[in-house]
Amino acid sequence: MRRVRVGVGxxxxxxxxxxxxxxxxxxxxxxxxxxxxxxRTIALAQRDRLRDAARGYHPFLEERVRxxxxxxxxxxxxxxxxxxxxxxxxxxxxAAAVAxxxxxxxxxxxxxxxxxxxxxVRAGDYVAAETGQPIADLxxxxxxxxYLGAGPIRAALEQGxxxxxxxxxxxxxxxxxxxxxxxxxPEDDWPRLGAGTIVGHLLECAAQVTGGYFADPGxxxxxxxxxxxxxxxxxxxxxxxxxxxxPDTGGLVSPATCKEQLLxxxxxxxxxxxxxxxxxxxxxxxxxxxxxxxxxxxxxxxxRPDTLKVxxxxxxxxxxxAQVSYGGPGAVARARLAGEIVLDRLERLGIRPIETRxxxxxxxxxxxGAASPAPRAEPAEARVRVAVxxxxxxxxxxxxxxxxxxxxNGPAAGSIAAxxxxxxxxxxxxxxxxxxxxxxxxxxxxx
Numbered sequence: 001m002r003r004v005r006v007g008v009g010x011x012x013x014x015x016x017x018x019x020x021x022x023x024x025x026x027x028x029x030x031x032x033x034x035x036x037x038x039x040r041t042i043a044l045a046q047r048d049r050l051r052d053a054a055r056g057y058h059p060f061l062e063e064r065v066r067x068x069x070x071x072x073x074x075x076x077x078x079x080x081x082x083x084x085x086x087x088x089x090x091x092x093x094x095a096a097a098v099a100x101x102x103x104x105x106x107x108x109x110x111x112x113x114x115x116x117x118x119x120x121v122r123a124g125d126y127v128a129a130e131t132g133q134p135i136a137d138l139x140x141x142x143x144x145x146x147y148l149g150a151g152p153i154r155a156a157l158e159q160g161x162x163x164x165x166x167x168x169x170x171x172x173x174x175x176x177x178x179x180x181x182x183x184x185x186p187e188d189d190w191p192r193l194g195a196g197t198i199v200g201h202l203l204e205c206a207a208q209v210t211g212g213y214f215a216d217p218g219x220x221x222x223x224x225x226x227x228x229x230x231x232x233x234x235x236x237x238x239x240x241x242x243x244x245x246x247p248d249t250g251g252l253v254s255p256a257t258c259k260e261q262l263l264x265x266x267x268x269x270x271x272x273x274x275x276x277x278x279x280x281x282x283x284x285x286x287x288x289x290x291x292x293x294x295x296x297x298x299x300x301x302x303x304r305p306d307t308l309k310v311x312x313x314x315x316x317x318x319x320x321x322a323q324v325s326y327g328g329p330g331a332v333a334r335a336r337l338a339g340e341i342v343l344d345r346l347e348r349l350g351i352r353p354i355e356t357r358x359x360x361x362x363x364x365x366x367x368x369g370a371a372s373p374a375p376r377a378e379p380a381e382a383r384v385r386v387a388v389x390x391x392x393x394x395x396x397x398x399x400x401x402x403x404x405x406x407x408x409n410g411p412a413a414g415s416i417a418a419x420x421x422x423x424x425x426x427x428x429x430x431x432x433x434x435x436x437x438x439x440x441x442x443x444x445x446x447x
Contacts, residue, residue: 004183012035031178081174114440117146151187320399324383338406339358
């Protein structure tokens with residue numbers, strides 16, 4: 001039975017840069033996936049593109065491509081990635097320049113366009129899914145990117161693409177596309193598309209399924225995380241798969257690691273909505289068939305939704321942030337007092353922030369207020385973080401200055417650090433009819 005082997009060399013924007021090459025060299029894969037986008041990272045990419053129209057693609061695009069392209073070309077491994085981010089066309093040009101420098105003439109690079117639906121969202125009567133607020137009321141909306149599916153990637157592969165760069169594409173669709181292409185699954189074969197999407201969901205976060213994010217010393221031991229292997233799925237024509245990892249590496253693949261990833265960001269397990277299919281996780285079975293090899297069976301699906309999710313970015317003001325460290329007896333009390341002083345000073349200065357945060361890291365930053373567990377002992381050190389979101393940069397600068405002024409005006413023995421002011425892009429979701437979104441593919445050979 002013919003199987004397709006897909007490896008994932010990155011599962012988020014800041015993933016390791018040296019993990020993908022061993023997949024290519026030792027993993028016997030046909031496809032290498034770099035999954036590098038999230039709502040936050042595409043918002044950052046949109047901010048970069050607003051500053052420089054030639055930017056907006058992933059900052060590590062060149063580094064990742066340069067590291068693996070010669071080995072992929074030599075072995076016939078195709079690359080699929082969403083590192084095009086907010087500017088797939090510029091990403092394609094940059095990747096082509098790298099290929100030319102490496103002497104890889106003839107390499108076919110495809111760019112998937114069509115996820116940018118800003119004009120459509122601006123012209124329509126859409127609301128934020130999180131709040132019900134009209135998108136038009138958000139003010140300066142600067143970006144809107146639809147989650148495309150596997151279709152345009154598959155079209156690029158059908159045209160012989162060696163490297164496919166996309167913008168916003170649903171994470172599991174990056175893995176589903178080559179599998180559906182190789183097995184020639186019809187676009188309405190919902191059971192197999194659902195099964196393939198579940199495999200994609202298992203792999204999309206890279207080492208999260210091979211023991212990385214699973215590890216918890218003393219409770220869930222995972223060997224050699226410094227060299228954790230990245231995941232590989234070997235998918236058969238019926239949608240069943242074997243999940244494993246790069247040979248001769250650390251990490252762990254077990255039903256437990258797969259279950260944790262399977263439940264990641266899962267709402268209704270019978271109706272996991274994607275651009276390609278409504279996946280059904282309820283029948284999934286996981287069986288350990290060999291060390292670090294888990295068989296995945298029982299995934300299915302039903303018809304895809306009529307709308308596509310869109311990430312909408314808007315100018316949401318400015319953030320001023322600063323931190324102060326305190327040590328010795330009473331450190332926590334002094335840190336809390338410092339935060340109270342700054343917030344009181346903002347009111348005295350007439351600054352009306354959109355929102356504020358004053359928290360003591362390690363004490364009540366993750367579990368604020370009554371939710372914070374009582375410490376077993378008074379910490380010997382404490383660090384207060386004050387963050388203020390304002391409508392103008394000047395107000396954010398003033399807030400940071402107030403933290404700085406604690407040097408002589410606040411509690412004793414503080415060390416001020418980590419001061420910064422930055423513009424923030426807010427992010428909300430909307431749903432746009434699929435019929436209004438028209439992906440396209442361009443493909444060129446490197447000369």
